[in-house]
Amino acid sequence: MHATKEFNKKGFFKQFLLGLRISKSFTTNPISIEQRKNSIKLSSDLAMAFARGRTHWTRALISKLGGKEENTTMLKGIMGRRYGILMAIYSYPLPHQKVQRGKKIVRSYRFCSGANKRRALKGSCNRVSPSIVARNLVNRRTKVLKRLVPGGELLNGSSLLSETLDYVISLKAQVDMMKSLWKATQISSSRNVELDPSASCQGRKLLMLANSKDEFQLFKKS
Amino acid sequence: MDPAMGFNAPTTFPFSNFQMGQRDDMYCSSSNSLQREYNLALTDENQNMGKNVKDNKSCAIQANVHTNIPLEASTNSIQNSVEKDENSPDEIVHVRAKRGQATNSHSLAERVRRKKISERMRLLQDLVPGCSKITAKAVMLDEIINYVQSLQRQVEFLSMKLATVNPDVSIDLEHILSKEILLSQERQLAHFASDQGTSNVSGLPGFMQPEMWCGTIPHISTLPQVPTFWSDELQNAAMHSGFISGTASRKVDE
DSSP: OOTTSOOOHHHHHHHHHHHHHHHHHHOOSOOOHHHHHHHHHHHHHHHHHHHHOSOHHHHHHHHHHHHSGGGHHHHHHHHGGGHHHHHHHTOOOOGGGOOOOOHHHHHHHHHHOHHHHHHHHGGGOOOOOHHHHHHHHHHHHHHHHHHHSTTGGGOOHHHHHHHHHHHHHHHHHHHHHHHHHHHHHHHHHHHHHHHSOOTTHHHHHHHHHHHHHHHHHHHHHO | OOTHHHHHHHHHHHHHHHHHHHHHHHHTOSOHHHHHHHHHHHHHHHHHTHHHHHTTHHHHHHTTOOTTOOTTOOHHHHHHHHHHHHTOHHHHHHHHTTTTOTTOHHHHHHHHHHHHHHHHHHHHHHHSTTOTTOOOHHHHHHHHHHHHHHHHHHHHHHHHHHHHSOHHHHHTHHHHHHHHHHHHHHHHHHHHHHHHHHHHOOSOGGGHHHHHHHHHHHHHHTOTTSOHHHHHHHHHHHHHHHHHHHHHHHHHHO
8 A cells, every 4th residue: 555655765855955956056146035945845845756756646746846937947957867758757637638538428427417317306395415415515625635636636536535645645754854954954053153152052052952852752753 | 456356357247248238228228328438337347346246147147148258358349248138138037136236236336436435534544633533524534635735834834944044054954964864764773772861860851851862972973884974963962961951950959
């Protein structure tokens, strides 16, 4: 099953590192925080997708990222010579490129579906049965979930759920790793302060202790 | 689904034909194209649950419907067989007695589908926090949606945080990243070491932390492959912890 698959953390970091380095090389002139944030998010998303491998959601995510104009230069930089090949491998139909089905069949399905017929016969009574209400509730939420999971528009019931499972695992790992990275930068910045003894040193130390405590709890969990 | 599927495939084909013929006569399906698609769907489902359908093999033979269909039956042959069924009314009477059973291929397929979905739901339940005691499907989906959204927002927030880090710090980012991988490898060891540390300490729970960090340091710094950067970090940490534990003890004295 997907759930038992361990997320490739090492691969994620390697890819993330590469993405950050390339984004830095592309942005020699000073840029806004917003742009930096976007490049960091892009490289982390790419790293997550490549660390997971080829599934529905990774393909959808990468082709969605590649579809944006501002990302193409960075994507080319990260993927290098393999850009064309990788984009072909991870190609995925975007929602608006949905495959057209035969119109005739679709229409006949709509008209001949048993539930509709029954409803049409029952038209006189206004009361809606609870099972239909429950189904409507579930359907509405499924639609929302389809929008959240990349590439979910083209999936149905059980495959959508398994993709969601996979996506949630990867997202969790991504958040974990970005958190630990943030802590590492905090530690290193506190180290820089340490080198020149200043008044705010003690505050930094306290902050660091709090951080290390958090990290320890993380250890304990893992 | 399982390795047995391929083996059972031959038995499913005659059965599905038989089913189709029966259904065709029962409901007098209106559109031919719709029916064709329906047939295809049925054969797909049957392939998925060859195991279950195998039990009905005797039923199919009893009805004497096309037991001689070849293994690689294509959609064309299925279509032909359906037409044949329409021309032979005496078999329908025989078939009608079997209708309404729960072993109907359609309901079996539905059952398999539902089972699959509920299994996935159970796995998601384990994964999403605060979702373990909910039984309603809609509420569970709500929780899952909320969780996914919160994770996506956290990624946004963290990338924003990382972007706001002082640029001269982010130059070090690569060093840190490469060490981070090592750290994640060391985590388990560090945890064990810290456990040994706790066994000696019998103080307030809030002040345990520094001693634990001290406990991990000699362990990691003795490892040859750990670069100097991290051992520096850890020594700094030790200094901090020493400092703070000192203040802590002073506080306790007060």
